[in-house]
Amino acid sequence: xxxxxxxxxxxxxxxxxxxxxxxxxxxxxxxxxxxxxxxxxxxxxxxxxxxxxxxxxxxxxxxxxxxxxxxxxxxxxxxxxxxxxxxxxxxxxxxxxxxxxxxxxxxxxxxxxxxxxxxxxxxxxxxxxxxxxxxxxxxxxxxxxxxxxxxxxxxxxxxxxxxxxxxxxxxxxxxxxxxxxxxxxxxxxxxxxxxxxxxxxxxxxxxxxxxxxxxxxxxxxxxxxxxxxxxxxxxxxxxxxxxxxxxxxxxxxxxxxxxxxxxxxxxxxxxxxxxxxxxxxxxxxx
Amino acid sequence: xxxxxxxxxxxxxxxxxxxxxxxxxxxxxxxxxxxxxxxxxxxxxxxxxxxxxxxxxxxxxxxxxxxxxxxxxxxxxxxxxxxxxxxxxxxxxxxxxxxxxxxxxxxxxxxxxxxxxxxxxxxxxxxxxxxxxxxxxxxxxxxxxxxxxxxxxxxxxxxxxxxxxxxxxxxxxxxxxxxxxxxxxxxxxxxxxxxxxxxxxxxxxxxxxxxxxxxxxxxxxxxxxxxxxxxxxxxxxxxxxxxxxxxxxxxxxxxxxxxxxxxxxxxxxxxxxxxxxxxxxxxxx
Numbered sequence: 001x002x003x004x005x006x007x008x009x010x011x012x013x014x015x016x017x018x019x020x021x022x023x024x025x026x027x028x029x030x031x032x033x034x035x036x037x038x039x040x041x042x043x044x045x046x047x048x049x050x051x052x053x054x055x056x057x058x059x060x061x062x063x064x065x066x067x068x069x070x071x072x073x074x075x076x077x078x079x080x081x082x083x084x085x086x087x088x089x090x091x092x093x094x095x096x097x098x099x100x101x102x103x104x105x106x107x108x109x110x111x112x113x114x115x116x117x118x119x120x121x122x123x124x125x126x127x128x129x130x131x132x133x134x135x136x137x138x139x140x141x142x143x144x145x146x147x148x149x150x151x152x153x154x155x156x157x158x159x160x161x162x163x164x165x166x167x168x169x170x171x172x173x174x175x176x177x178x179x180x181x182x183x184x185x186x187x188x189x190x191x192x193x194x195x196x197x198x199x200x201x202x203x204x205x206x207x208x209x210x211x212x213x214x215x216x217x218x219x220x221x222x223x224x225x226x227x228x229x230x231x232x233x234x235x236x237x238x239x240x241x242x243x244x245x246x247x248x249x250x251x252x253x254x255x256x257x258x259x260x261x262x263x264x265x266x267x268x269x270x271x272x273x274x275x276x277x278x279x280x281x282x283x284x285x286x
Numbered sequence: 287x288x289x290x291x292x293x294x295x296x297x298x299x300x301x302x303x304x305x306x307x308x309x310x311x312x313x314x315x316x317x318x319x320x321x322x323x324x325x326x327x328x329x330x331x332x333x334x335x336x337x338x339x340x341x342x343x344x345x346x347x348x349x350x351x352x353x354x355x356x357x358x359x360x361x362x363x364x365x366x367x368x369x370x371x372x373x374x375x376x377x378x379x380x381x382x383x384x385x386x387x388x389x390x391x392x393x394x395x396x397x398x399x400x401x402x403x404x405x406x407x408x409x410x411x412x413x414x415x416x417x418x419x420x421x422x423x424x425x426x427x428x429x430x431x432x433x434x435x436x437x438x439x440x441x442x443x444x445x446x447x448x449x450x451x452x453x454x455x456x457x458x459x460x461x462x463x464x465x466x467x468x469x470x471x472x473x474x475x476x477x478x479x480x481x482x483x484x485x486x487x488x489x490x491x492x493x494x495x496x497x498x499x500x501x502x503x504x505x506x507x508x509x510x511x512x513x514x515x516x517x518x519x520x521x522x523x524x525x526x527x528x529x530x531x532x533x534x535x536x537x538x539x540x541x542x543x544x545x546x547x548x549x550x551x552x553x554x555x556x557x558x559x560x561x562x563x564x565x566x567x568x569x570x571x
Contacts, residue, residue, distance in 0.1 A: 072551055072552060072571060075571060094346060094348070095348055098348050101483055104483075105482065105483075106481070106482055106483025107455040107456075107480070107481040107482065107483035107484040107485070108348050108350060108351055108455055108483075109345075109347075109351065109455040109456045109481075109483060109484050109485035109569075110483035110484075110485070110569065110571075111346075111348070112344075112345065112346065112485050112567070112569070113552055113569060116346050
């Protein structure tokens with residue numbers, strides 16, 4: 001049984017939350033790049049628009065496409081962003097998501113759209129942090145290009161990038177161990193690994209091609225190791241402003257630099273040893 | 287099987303008019319009301335309790351949720367809801383107390399007192415049913431089991447709910463939508479009374495796709511259930527109707543499409559017991 005038409009009142013309500021979301025958007029300043037912004041329609045714009053969704057219904061006036069309406073995904077993003085505020089109190093849970101939904105004027109039942117273990121909330125947070133890091137590094141790169149800042153040596157750059165990214169955890173540090181364990185669930189590992197590697201790639205991208213003997217995989221692996229271990233140290237750190245963590249970070253980066261030198265030394269020594277052995281073998285065989 | 291095409295419709299495998307159908311269904315439930323729970327247990331071998339528990343877990347209501355349970359008759363969903371939110375609420379209170387470690391005993395006692403009278407955290411459930419007898423049985427059960435707080439009983443028709451728009455956080459209809467004569471109207475009403483962001487949940491018998499299981503299920507349904515109905519409830523015909531109405535009900539995908547038509551988003555379903563039962567979920571976004 002399909003209804004042939006919707007009375008206008010229903011059409012209004014049909015996208016009540018989604019449209020309301022678009023109204024709120026008009027008031028908010030353009031901030032995070034992860035939100036998709038659409039042109040704000042003129043005030044007299046009307047409700048009989050086609051709502052975004054799986055229904056084959058009528059087209060809006062003037063046959064306009066539903067770009068003015070946010071999709072379900074965008075609404076979910078907004079709910080998750082709003083939920084972050086409640087994480088320090090409720091942890092990375094469906095409760096935090098429910099509170100977030102409430103602040104957007106939605107029912108607490110909207111939290112049912114997400115998993116009850118808070119996975120999506122954590123992944124969303126990580127992805128937002130990565131975006132912020134990229135923006136920060138991009139800005140700094142521009143400054144260097146404009147000559148307004150000095151280009152950092154590689155070890156300082158890595159330290160700066162990792163510290164900046166880890167500092168984003170500070171407001172949520174108490175509940176972050178919980179998040180780490182959720183990220184280890186088999187279901188979440190592909191996504192969390194993906195986010196981690198793209199962040200590491202980003203950092204290397206902005207670090208530029210420095211002349212080291214690392215090959216690409218080693219670079220990734222080394223920085224991932226540095227990042228993960230520093231993160232774990234940070235969980236246990238109670239020093240003022242996490243100064244112990246940053247010192248640990250400094251040491252690890254220094255180790256990595258030294259290792260690269262050692263590696264190239266080892267390589268040349270190894271080559272020399274091999275040549276020596278070959279020579280000895282030839283001598284012996286004669 | 288097109289329910290809206292003209293006045294002819296299905297009552298089980300019989301063809302009747304819309305009005306006749308409503309009346310017949312009313313009589314069915316009037317007659318089975320007293321033995322409804324017993325019959326549920328014997329027909330499904332107690333598994334219906336598990337299905338309803340799964341529904342509650344899927345809902346995962348937080349304290350403060352306002353639930354409308356339509357066709358909720360004898361209150362199974364409502365009581366589970368109350369149990370669930372009070373245990374969540376208890377855990378919440380315990381967590382709060384843990385944080386109050388630097389307060390004096392006096393302060394802790396006072397904070398405990400305030401919350402003591404709010405053991406449900408302002409959660410409420412309204413049980414709505416079209417059938418007086420079912421509601422009566424439900425109210426008696428509630429009294430017997432000691433449920434009083436946060437519970438209301440309303441006589442009403444799923445096709446025309448006596449509630450305002452945008453009122454409820456969650457709308458459930460467990461094993462009831464099959465008996466609604468105009469399902470599209472019920473879905474529209476569900477949409478209307480839900481708040482933005484609210485959730486629609488439907489627990490209902492559905493279609494088993496596995497051919498072997500389907501044969502066994504049919505065998506059990508048509509040979510065993512009406513007999514149980516006669517022996518336990520003294521009513522063969524009502525249980526014959528039950529079994530037939532399950533066969534007449536739209537399968538999972540079709541019901542999903544109907545729910546989407548009513549305006550719900552993120553509509554999905556989960557099969558339980560190989561498709562004997564399915565939970566459909568949608569959000570008013």
